[in-house]
Amino acid sequence: xxxxxxxxxxxxxxxxxxxxxxxxxxxxxxxxxxxxxxxxxxxxxxxxxxxxxxxxxxxxxxxxxxxxxxxxxxxxxxxxxxxxxxxxxxxxxxxxxxxxxxxxxxxxxxxxxxxxxxxxxxxxxxxxxxxxxxxxxxxxxxxxxxxxxxxxxxxxxxxxxxxxxxxxxxxxxxxxxxx
Amino acid sequence: xxxxxxxxxxxxxxxxxxxxxxxxxxxxxxxxxxxxxxxxxxxxxxxxxxxxxxxxxxxxxxxxxxxxxxxxxxxxxxxxxxxxxxxxxxxxxxxxxxxxxxxxxxxxxxxxxxxxxxxxxxxxxxxxxxxxxxxxxxxxxxxxxxxxxxxxxxxxxxxxxxxxxxxxxxxxx
Numbered sequence: 509x510x511x512x513x514x515x516x517x518x519x520x521x522x523x524x525x526x527x528x529x530x531x532x533x534x535x536x537x538x539x540x541x542x543x544x545x546x547x548x549x550x551x552x553x554x555x556x557x558x559x560x561x562x563x564x565x566x567x568x569x570x571x572x573x574x575x576x577x578x579x580x581x582x583x584x585x586x587x588x589x590x591x592x593x594x595x596x597x598x599x600x601x602x603x604x605x606x607x608x609x610x611x612x613x614x615x616x617x618x619x620x621x622x623x624x625x626x627x628x629x630x631x632x633x634x635x636x637x638x639x640x641x642x643x644x645x646x647x648x649x650x651x652x653x654x655x656x657x658x659x660x661x662x663x664x665x666x667x668x669x670x671x672x673x674x675x676x677x678x679x680x681x682x683x684x685x686x687x
Numbered sequence: 688x689x690x691x692x693x694x695x696x697x698x699x700x701x702x703x704x705x706x707x708x709x710x711x712x713x714x715x716x717x718x719x720x721x722x723x724x725x726x727x728x729x730x731x732x733x734x735x736x737x738x739x740x741x742x743x744x745x746x747x748x749x750x751x752x753x754x755x756x757x758x759x760x761x762x763x764x765x766x767x768x769x770x771x772x773x774x775x776x777x778x779x780x781x782x783x784x785x786x787x788x789x790x791x792x793x794x795x796x797x798x799x800x801x802x803x804x805x806x807x808x809x810x811x812x813x814x815x816x817x818x819x820x821x822x823x824x825x826x827x828x829x830x831x832x833x834x835x836x837x838x839x840x841x842x843x844x845x846x847x848x849x850x851x852x853x854x855x856x857x858x859x860x
Contacts, residue, residue: 525747525750525751526747527740527743527744527747530740530743530747531740531743534736534739534740534743535736538731538736538739539730539731542728542730542731543727543728546728546729547728552729555731556731556732556735559731559735559739560735560738560739560742563739563742563743564739564742564743564746567743567746567747567750568746568750630726631722631723631726646719646723649720650720650723655694656694656696656699657694667699668702668703671699671700671703671712672703674716675700675712675715675716677719678715678716678718678719678720679715679719681719681722682715682718682719682722685722
């Protein structure tokens with residue numbers, strides 16, 4: 509409870525235009541938002557850019573936050589930023605090329621760093637085998653820590669649809685990882 | 688709204704599946720999320736975080752400047768509107784009932800002159816017409832006062848002819 513009161517105070521500070529309060533939000537959420545972008549793009553440089561964009565957008569949009577789940581609101585902005593990123597055809601091509609390159613590197617075993625983190629890479633590779641919508645849904649659930657009700661509201665779909673899609677997605681991921 | 692930690696997944700699934708299937712679905716979700724937890728992504732670089740924070744400071748300053756500019760602009764617009772309204776109001780009070788006079792003055796100007804673009808020529812025409820009208824008015828006044836010495840019937844007829852002629856010339860332009 510104290511945490512949510514702190515968050516409310518921080519958000520009030522942000523609305524007053526206090527840069528220090530925004531910095532605290534960066535400390536609180538940068539890890540989760542970075543993870544969300546990283547898992548969806550599989551590229552650290554792109555994730556860096558998207559994370560910067562997210563927090564600058566947060567400064568612009570904080571006035572429109574009208575209460576409710578801050579995480580849900582923040583990750584909705586993050587999802588929009590990711591969609592904008594995907595719409596950019598050049599960047600999309602770069603993403604595909606980057607992924608191809610990553611897979612090639614992994615297959616030839618030339619990347620020592622990746623070899624050290626084989627588990628991490630395996631998950632990224634298996635995530636890429638899921639369809640884009642399911643991957644995004646899984647990441648949204650995992651990094652935003654939103655409830656199914658919140659997620660269904662964010663995605664403007666019935667809760668049963670969200671439950672079903674996420675269940676199938678996570679089950680498939682588990683099969684891929686264990687197979 | 689319940690947070691992720693507080694929600695009862697089994698209860699949610701039981702709304703769509705039977706108890707056994709719901710239990711299995713919850714188990715699948717827990718296992719999937721366990722795999723994700725076991726494979727954490729690297730933390731964002733500290734330099735990146737520092738750069739984001741400095742970008743935020745710039746964005747906050749930019750936003751404040753924009754807000755200030757917007758306030759100044761709005762105030763200037765409001766002030767200009769007030770000045771214009773005041774000027775119009777003062778003008779209306781000062782001129783009062785003079786509108787009908789202006790309309791009458793305008794109506795006396797012939798259409799040909801009003802629509803003409805030869806300003807110098809039109810001004811000369813107007814001056815000569817005005818002079819002729821004034822001359823006729825003074826003659827008429829002299830007749831009415833009997834200053835000519837005779838009964839004035841011949842002069843009146845002559846004046847009337849002149850007036851008709853001037854009137855025709857005047858409206859031809």
